[in-house]
Amino acid sequence: xxxxxxxxxxxxxxxxxGGVVGGGLAVLGVVAAxxxxxxxxxxxxxxxxxxxxxxxGIMYIAVAVIMLLRGxxxxxMLRAQQxxxxxxxxxPISPDLFQQxxxxxxxxxxxxxxxxxxxGLINLILPLQIGARDVAFPLLNSISFWLFVAxxxxxxxxxxxxxxxxxxxxxxxxxxxxxxxxxTGIDYWIWSLQIAGxxxxxxxVNFLVTIFTMRRKGMxxxxxxxxxxxxxxxxxxxxxxxxILTATLAMLSLDRTLGMHFFTSDLGGNPMMxxxxxxxxxxxxxxxxxxxxxxxxxEIVATYSRKKLFGYKSMVWAILAITVLSFTVWLHHFFTMGxxxxxNAFFGIMTMIIAIPTGVKVFNWIxxxxxxxxxxxxxxxxxxxxxxxxxxGGVTGVLMAVPGIDYQMHNSLFLVAHFHNMIIGGxxxxxxxxxxxxxxxxxxxxxxxxxxxxxxxxxxxxxxFAFIPLYILGFMGAVRRLDSYDPSLGWQGLFIVAxxxxxxxxxxxxxxVVQVAYSIWKRKELAVGSDPWDGRTLEWAxxxxxxxxxxxxxxxxxxxxxxxxxxxxxxxASTKFTDIALPKNTGTGAYVGAAAFVIxxxxxxxxxxxxxxxxxxxxxxxxxxxxxxxxxTEMIITAAxxxxxxxxxxxxxx
Amino acid sequence: MSExxxxxxxxxxxxxxxxxxxxMTDCLLFASLFATYAVLRTATAGGPGAADIFELPLxxxxxxxxxxxxxxxxxxxxxxxxxxRRQVIVAMALTYALGVAFLAIEIGEFAxxxxxxxxxxxxxxxxxxxxxxxxxxxxxxxxxxxxVVMLVVVVRRGLTPKVxxxxxxxxxxxxxxxxxxxxxxxxVYLLGVAS
Ligand code: HEM
Ligand SMILES: [Cu+2]
Numbered sequence: 001x002x003x004x005x006x007x008x009x010x011x012x013x014x015x016x017x018g019g020v021v022g023g024g025l026a027v028l029g030v031v032a033a034x035x036x037x038x039x040x041x042x043x044x045x046x047x048x049x050x051x052x053x054x055x056x057g058i059m060y061i062a063v064a065v066i067m068l069l070r071g072x073x074x075x076x077m078l079r080a081q082q083x084x085x086x087x088x089x090x091x092p093i094s095p096d097l098f099q100q101x102x103x104x105x106x107x108x109x110x111x112x113x114x115x116x117x118x119x120g121l122i123n124l125i126l127p128l129q130i131g132a133r134d135v136a137f138p139l140l141n142s143i144s145f146w147l148f149v150a151x152x153x154x155x156x157x158x159x160x161x162x163x164x165x166x167x168x169x170x171x172x173x174x175x176x177x178x179x180x181x182x183x184t185g186i187d188y189w190i191w192s193l194q195i196a197g198x199x200x201x202x203x204x205v206n207f208l209v210t211i212f213t214m215r216r217k218g219m220x221x222x223x224x225x226x227x228x229x230x231x232x233x234x235x236x237x238x239x240x241x242x243x244i245l246t247a248t249l250a251m252l253s254l255d256r257t258l259g260m261h262f263f264t265s266d267l268g269g270n271p272m273m274x275x276x277x278x279x280x281x282x283x284x285x286x287x288x289x290x291x292x293x294x295x296x297x298x299e300i301v302a303t304y305s306r307k308k309l310f311g312y313k314s315m316v317w318a319i320l321a322i323t324v325l326s327f328t329v330w331l332h333h334f335f336t337m338g339x340x341x342x343x344n345a346f347f348g349i350m351t352m353i354i355a356i357p358t359g360v361k362v363f364n365w366i367x368x369x370x371x372x373x374x375x376x377x378x379x380x381x382x383x384x385x386x387x388x389x390x391x392x393g394g395v396t397g398v399l400m401a402v403p404g405i406d407y408q409m410h411n412s413l414f415l416v417a418h419f420h421n422m423i424i425g426g427x428x429x430x431x432x433x434x435x436x437x438x439x440x441x442x443x444x445x446x447x448x449x450x451x452x453x454x455x456x457x458x459x460x461x462x463x464x465f466a467f468i469p470l471y472i473l474g475f476m477g478a479v480r481r482l483d484s485y486d487p488s489l490g491w492q493g494l495f496i497v498a499x500x501x502x503x504x505x506x507x508x509x510x511x512x513v514v515q516v517a518y519s520i521w522k523r524k525e526l527a528v529g530s531d532p533w534d535g536r537t538l539e540w541a542x543x544x545x546x547x548x549x550x551x552x553x554x555x556x557x558x559x560x561x562x563x564x565x566x567x568x569x570x571x572x573a574s575t576k577f578t579d580i581a582l583p584k585n586t587g588t589g590a591y592v593g594a595a596a597f598v599i600x601x602x603x604x605x606x607x608x609x610x611x612x613x614x615x616x617x618x619x620x621x622x623x624x625x626x627x628x629x630x631x632x633t634e635m636i637i638t639a640a641x642x643x644x645x646x647x648x649x650x651x652x653x654x
Numbered sequence: 655m656s657e658x659x660x661x662x663x664x665x666x667x668x669x670x671x672x673x674x675x676x677x678m679t680d681c682l683l684f685a686s687l688f689a690t691y692a693v694l695r696t697a698t699a700g701g702p703g704a705a706d707i708f709e710l711p712l713x714x715x716x717x718x719x720x721x722x723x724x725x726x727x728x729x730x731x732x733x734x735x736x737x738x739r740r741q742v743i744v745a746m747a748l749t750y751a752l753g754v755a756f757l758a759i760e761i762g763e764f765a766x767x768x769x770x771x772x773x774x775x776x777x778x779x780x781x782x783x784x785x786x787x788x789x790x791x792x793x794x795x796x797x798x799x800x801x802v803v804m805l806v807v808v809v810r811r812g813l814t815p816k817v818x819x820x821x822x823x824x825x826x827x828x829x830x831x832x833x834x835x836x837x838x839x840x841x842v843y844l845l846g847v848a849s
Contacts, residue, residue, distance in 0.1 A: 136668050201679060209672040213664075243679045247686035251785065260774050260781035261699070262690065268697025268778030273690060581661070623803050629816050630665075 003606035004184065009161045015077075015092050020160045023070075049585040051138035054442065054546060056145050057123030061435070063152060064116030067108050070156070072509065074105035076502055079466075083499035087487040098483040099166035100185065104155070106169030107189060111196050112152045114289045114423065117431040119148070119203055122231050122292060125438060126207060128539035129225045131216030131557060133550045136209040138583040139625070139633070144203040146593025151196025154600050158188040162604070165189035168481065170278050171252070173263035173271045178256050184604050187256065191600035194249045197242055204238030207231060216538070218556035225537040225560075226315050230295025233323040234288045240327065241284035248277040257603070272337065279330040287326040290422065291319060293430025294361055297386060300379045300437050301365045303533050305372025308561060311364040318357035318364075325354040335403040336410045344403040351401035355394055362391060377533075378452035382433035385460045386425055393421030396471070413482075414474025417467045424463055432459075432512075437533070444544050445526040451515035458508030466501025469494035530650075536561035543649035549580045549637060552646050577642040584635045588625045595621060662815050666822065673823040677830050680793075684834050687786045688841065695846075697778035704779070704846025707772060709763075713843040716759050717835065723752035724832040731825045739813055742821070746805050749828070753798045760791050783842065790838060793831050800824060 011017050034040055047055055081098055085091035093101070127135055135141050158164040162184035167176040176186045211232050215224070224232075251262040252274065261269040302309040309315065331339060331347035365387065374380065396418045400406045409415055432455075440446040470478075473494050478485065485491055519526055530544035541563040542550055553573060559565035595618035602611035637645075695704065726748040733741030764784065767773065774784040804824065807817045 136672060205672060205675045205679065208675050209668055213668045213671055239675060239679050240682060243682035244686045247683050247690075251690065254774075254781065254785060258774060260785070261697075261778040262694070262781055262785075264778075266699075267776070268694060268699040269781075270693060270697065270778065273693055277686060277690070619799070626803055626820070627807065629811075629814055 001607075003602075003608070005161070005605040005607065009184075011160065013094060013097060015097060016159060019073075023156070023159065044587075045585065048590055049142075049587045051134075051142050051583045051585060051589075052548060053123040053127050053135050053138070053141060056141055057120045057125075058442070060116050060120030060123060060145060060148070063149060064113050064120060067112040067116065067152060069509075071105055071109040071113055072506065074101050074108070076506065077101050078105065079495075079499045079502045081483055083492070083495040086482070086484045086495070087492055091483075093483070095483050096166060099168075099481070100164040102481055103165045103168050103171075103185075103189070104158075107165075107193070108155060109423075110169065110285070110289075111193060112148070112155070114427050115196075115200060116148065116152075117435075118234075118289060118292050118427075119144075119200070121296070121431060121434050121438070122203075122207060124442065125434075125539055126210065126228060126231055127214070128441075128542060128546065128550055129228050129537050130211065130214060130219060131538045131551060131554065131562070132210070132214040133554075133580065134214070134582065135206055136214055137206050139586065139588060140202055140206050142586070142589030143592050144199040144206065146589040147199030147202070147596055148196050150593040150597035150600065151192045151194075151199070153597055154188060154195065154604075155192040157601070158185065158192075162188065170282065172278075173252065173255070173269075173274050174265045176252065177264050178259075179264070187253070187604040190249050190253045190256075191604055194246065194253070195596045195600050197245050197249070200238055201242040201246065204235045204242060207235045208239060211235070216554060216557050216562075218558060219562070222313075222316070223557065223560045223562070226298040226309055226312065226319075227292070227295035227537075229316050229319050230291045230298070233319040234291040236323055237284040237288045237291070237326060241281045241288070244277055245281040245285075248274065248281065253603075257606075275334055275337065276330070279333045280327070283330040283333065284326045286419075286422070287322055289427045290430075291322065293386075293427050293434075294319070296430045296434035296437070297365060297383050298361075299537065300383055300433055301368045302561075303437075303535055304377060304380045305369045305374050306534065307368055307372040308536075309364070310367035310370075311360075312560065314360055315364055318360045321357040322354060325350065325357070329354055332401055332406070335406045341403075348401050348403045348406075352398055355398050355401075358394060362387060377436075378447070378449060378456060379433040379437040381453060381456045382429045382436070385456065386429040386433070389421060389425030389429070389460070389463065393418060393425055396421065409474060411480055412474040413470040413478045413480055416480050417470035417474060420463075420467050420470075424459075424467075429459070432456075438539070440528045440532045441530075441539060441542070441544055442546065443523070444528070445519060445523040446528050446532055447519045448515050448522070448526065451511050451518060455508045455511035455515060458504050458511060462501050462504030462506075462508055464501070465504055466498050469498040469501075473498075531563075536564040538562050541566065543646070545649070547645050547649055549582055549642070552577055552580075552642050575643075577639040577646070579639050580637045580642060581634050582637060584633055586625070586633070588621060591621045592618065665815070666819050669819045669823060670826075673826055677826060680830070681834075684786075684789070684837075687782075687789060688837065691782040691786045691842065694778040694782040695849075699777040699779075701777040701780065702772055703849070704783075704842070705849055707767060707770075708843050708846050710843060710847055712759060712763060713839055716756055717839050719752050719756045719759070720832050720835050723749050723756070724829055726752065727825055727828045730821065734813065734818060734821055737813060739808065742813065743805065743808055746801060746808070750798060750801050750805070753794055753801070757791060757794055757798070760787070760794075764788070787838060787842065790831065790834055793827075793834075797824070797827055797831065800827075 011020055034043065047059060050056065077093060078098070078101055081091060081093045085093065123135075123141070127133070155164070165171055165176070165181070165185040165188065167181060167186060167189075171186055171189055174180060176189075211224075211228060251260070254260040255262050255264060255269070261267040263269050263271045263274040265271060298309055298315060329347055329351045331343065332351045335344050335348070365383070376384075396414070400409050400415065400418065436447055436452055473491055476489075476491065478489075478491055528544070530542065531540045533540075538557070557565075595614050598614035599611050599618065602608070602614060726745050730742050730745035730749060733739075733745055767780075772780055774781045800820075801824065804817055804820055807814070808821075811817070
C-alpha cells in the first residue's frame with residue numbers, strides 16, 4: 001500500500017530530529033499565524049495564483065532566501081565538524097549524516113538558492129527593462145515557479161521522511177546506483193532536481209521567447225540593456241544544457257527503479273558516461289548563474305558612475321563568447337579520469353580561453369568607473385568586493401585548468417575554495433547588489449545604507465577568513481568531503497579559522513535580515529520616488545510601486561539607455577490611455593506543482609498507485625487549462641482605470 | 655476589432671516561436687539519448703546485439719506509417735489555413751489512427767523482446783534501446799492524447815483562435831517526431847542490422 005514507506009522512515013539521530021523539529025515548528029508557526037490573521041485567502045488570491053512576473057519574482061526570491069538559511073545551517077554544521085569534532089573520537093554528526101549534509105548543502109545552494117534568486121531577479125527586471133507588460137507565456141511562468149517549489153519541498157521532506165543522498169551534489173555512479181545506495185536518498189535527489197529542472201527549462205524557453213518577441217518597439221538587439229543580453233546568454237544555456245540534465249537524471253532513475261544498466265558497473269553499464277553527461281550540463285550551469293550576475297553589475301556600475309557602460313559591444317561579444325565556449329570545457333572537471341594527454345590539453349586550453357572574455361568584462365567595468373562620478377552606495381561596494389574576489393577566484397581556476405596541476409588539486413579543498421570564490425564572490429555578491437539596487441523600485445523605499453554596508457564588510461571578510469584557509473589546506477593535501485583527519489597533520493588551526501570566517505558570514509546575514517526588517521519599519525523615512533538612483537534603463541521609467549501593467553504607454557524607444565535619453569530630452573508622457581489586457585489569476589500553476597510533488601514523492605517511495613493517480617490528475621489539470629479559451633484567461637483593464645492608477649501612482653502632475 | 659486580430663497574430667507568432675525553442679530543447683534531450691545509445695550500442699554483455707533481434711520489415715512499416723501520418727497532419731494544417739473544419743477533423747482522425755497503429759506495432763515489438771527474455775534489464779545496449787525508442791514512443795503517446803483533446807474542441811467549438819494555435823504547433827510537433835524517428839530508423843535499425 002505505501003511502498004517502502006513505514007515508520008522506520010522517521011529520523012533516528014538527534015541532529016536530524018532537531019532539524020526536523022525546528023523546521024517543523026517554524027512552518028507550523030507560519031501556518032498558525034496565517035490562519036489566525038485569516039490571511040490564506042489573501043495569499044492565494046494576491047500571490048500564489050498570480051501570473052504577474054513581479055509577484056512571481058518576489059516569491060522566487062522569498063523561497064531562495066529561506067533556502068539560503070537552510071544551506072548556511074548545513075555549511076555551519078560541516079564547518080563545525082571539521083573544526084571541532086574531526087579529530088575527536090565521537091561527534092554528534094555521524095559520518096553518514098555528514099555526507100548527507102554536504103550533498104544537501106551543495107544541491108540546495110545551487111538549485112534552490114542560486115537558481116531561485118536568479119530566476120527571481122529575471123522575473124522582476126527583464127520585462128521592465130525591455131519595456132514589456134508581461135512575459136511571453138505567463139501561465140508557463142507560474143508553472144515553472146511551482147515546479148521549483150515542488151522540488152524545494154521534496155528536498156526538505158527528505159529530512160523528515162527517509163534520508164537524503166550521501167553521494168555529493170552530483171551523485172556519481174556507481175556510488176549513486178542501487179547497489180551502493182539502496183535507500184531513498186538518491187531518489188530524493190533525482191526527483192527534486194528533475195522536477196525543479198523541468199521548471200528551469202520551461203523558464204528558459206519562456207524568457208528566450210520574451211526577449212525575442214516582447215521587446216518594445218525600437219529596441220533592436222544592440223539597444224537592449226546589458227542585463228537583458230546576459231539573461232539571453234544565460235537562458236540559451238538553460239535551453240541547451242537542461243535537457244541533458246533531464247535525460248541524465250532520467251537514465252539514473254531508470255537504472256534504480258527499472259533495473260536498467262546505463263551507469264551500473266555490470267552488464268555493460270558505463271559510469272564514466274554519467275560523469276561526462278552531468279558535466280556537459282554542469283559546466284554551462286555555472287555560467288547560467290554567473291552571466292546574469294555580470295549583467296546586474298553592468299547595470300549597477302553604469303548607474304552609479306553616471307556614465308554609459310564602457311564597451312557595450314565588447315560586452316555583448318563577451319557574453320556570446322562565454323555562452324558558446326561554456327559547452328567546450330566540461331572535461332576540466334575530470335582531468336584525472338584518464339581521458340589521455342591530448343584530450344586533457346584541449347580542454348585545458350579551452351578553459352583558459354574562456355577566461356579571456358571574462359577578463360574583458362572586468363576591464364569594461366573598471367573603465368566605466370574611470371572618470372565617472374562614482375557614488376559608493378552599497379551595491380557599488382558589492383561590486384568592488386566582487387571585482388577583487390571574483391578575479392582571484394578566476395586566477396585559481398585558470399591554475400587548475402592546467403591538467404598537470406589539476407592532478408594535484410583535484411578534489412582537494414583548494415577546489416572547494418575556488419568554486420566558492422566564484423559562486424559567493426560572483427553570484428551571491430551579484431544578487432545582493434541587485435536586490436539592494438532594485439529594491440526601491442518594488443518596495444517604494446530603499447534599504448538602510450549603514451546596515452547594508454555592515455553586512456557587506458562581514459560577508460567580504462567572512463568569506464576570506466572562511467576560504468583562504470581552504471586554499472592552504474588544499475595545498476597541504478586535505479581532500480574535500482572530509483569528516484575526520486589525524487590531529488598530527490596540524491590542520492585543525494586552519495579549519496578553526498575557516499569556522500570563524502563562517503561565523504562572520506553569519507553575522508553578515510544577520511545584518512541583512514536586520515537591514516530588511518529595519519528598513520520596513522522605517523519605510524517612511526527611507527521612502528524614495530520612482531527613480532532614486534537616476535537610472536538609465538526602462539525599469540526606472542515606471543511608477544513606484546510598479547503598476548500591474550508596468551507601462552501605460554508603449555512608446556518606441558530610440559536609445560540604448562532609453563530612460564536616460566528620455567530624461568535628457570524631457571519628453572512628457574501623454575495623458576491618453578487605452579485598454580490593457582492582462583492574464584487573469586489562475587491556480588493551475590499551484591496544482592501542477594502539487595501534482596508533480598506527489599508524483600516525485602510516490603516514485604521515491606515506490607507507491608505506484610499514487611504516482612499513477614497523481615499523473616492522471618496532472619494530465620487532467622493540463623487538459624482543463626488547454627480547454628480554456630483566450631477570453632477566459634484574460635482580463636481587461638479599461639482606459640479609465642489606467643488613468644486613475646497612473647494618477648494615483650505618479651501624482652497629479654505626471 | 656483590428657486590434658483584436660493584431661493581438662491574435664502576435665499570440666500565434668509567440669506561440670510558434672516558443673514551440674520552436676521547445677523543440678530545440680527536445681532535440682537536445684534526444685541527442686543525449688542518441689549519444690548514450692551510440693556509446694552503449696556494443697555493450698551487449700553476452701546478450702543479443704542489434705543485428706540479432708531487430709527486424710527491418712517491422713521498422714520499415716513503422717516508418718511508412720509515421721511518414722503517412724505526417725502527410726495527413728499536413729492536410730490538417732492546410733485545412734486549418736482554408737478554415738475548412740471538415741477537412742481538419744478528417745485529417746485529425748486519420749493522423750490519430752496512424753499514430754495508434756504505429757504505437758501498437760512498437761508495443762508489440764517491445765513485448766516480443768521482453769517475452770524472448772531480452773528486456774531492458776539484460777544489458778546496457780538493451781537499456782539504451784528501450785529508453786531511446788521508448789522516449790520517442792512516449793512523445794507519440796502524448797501527441798495522440800493532445801490530438802484527441804483538440805479533436806473534441808474542434809468538433810464542439812469549431813476553429814477557435816486558441817485551438818488554431820495549438821493545431822499549428824501540433825503540426826510542428828508531429829513533423830519533429832517524424833524526423834526523430836527517421837534518425838532512430840537509421841541509427842538504431844538500419845545501422846544496427848548492418849553491423
Ligand atoms: C555562504 C557560505 C558557504 C559556506 C560557509 C560553505 C561551506 C561549504 C563547505 C564546508 C562545503 C564542504 C566542503 C568539503 O567538501 O569539505 C561546501 C561544499 C559545497 N558548497 Fe558551499 N558554502 C557556502 C556557500 C555556498 C553557495 C552559495 C553555494 C552555491 C550556490 C555552495 C555550493 C557548494 C557545493 C556545490 C558544494 C559541494 C558539495 C559536494 O561536495 O558535493 N556553497 N560548502
Ligand atoms: Cu567547469
